[in-house]
Amino acid sequence: MSGNKPPKATIEIGNKSYETTLGTYCWHHNGKGECVDKVGPVELLKDQKPVNVHPGEKITFKMDYEPKPNEIHVEQINKNNSIEIPVKVNSFFAPNEKGIYYYSYGVWWMDEKEENVSNGDAFYAFVIKVE
Numbered sequence: 001m002s003g004n005k006p007p008k009a010t011i012e013i014g015n016k017s018y019e020t021t022l023g024t025y026c027w028h029h030n031g032k033g034e035c036v037d038k039v040g041p042v043e044l045l046k047d048q049k050p051v052n053v054h055p056g057e058k059i060t061f062k063m064d065y066e067p068k069p070n071e072i073h074v075e076q077i078n079k080n081n082s083i084e085i086p087v088k089v090n091s092f093f094a095p096n097e098k099g100i101y102y103y104s105y106g107v108w109w110m111d112e113k114e115e116n117v118s119n120g121d122a123f124y125a126f127v128i129k130v131e
Helices: none
Strands: 010-013 016-019 023-027 030-035 052-054 056-060 071-078 080-086 090-092 099-110 118-130
Touching: 010 052
Parallel strands: 052 118
Antiparallel strands: 010 016, 010 056, 023 030, 023 118, 056 090, 071 080, 071 099, 099 118
């Protein structure tokens, strides 16, 4: 794994790109490992302005890094309710119901040879407002 912390991740909505905020991660580089624990997405983004989206609009994850993570989980948080969102080809769709939604985009670089061994993981947070 290159770099001393996980790569940047962005979300693409329409033809615009938006930064995500790096949360908790564990990263292995040059034989050393570092784990950083941060608060969850709602606390992490409390001062951030949500990205405005249309109901059902496509949201795509982008990461300019090789190798790509080989395991992905997305959690949606709205009014203290949390659900896992299915992701297909690095994309998912915004909810149809108006409101503010927080997301945790968790990615893992699982070892190709050793089962259940992670070479790094990272959680990225972002917030949207469905109008």
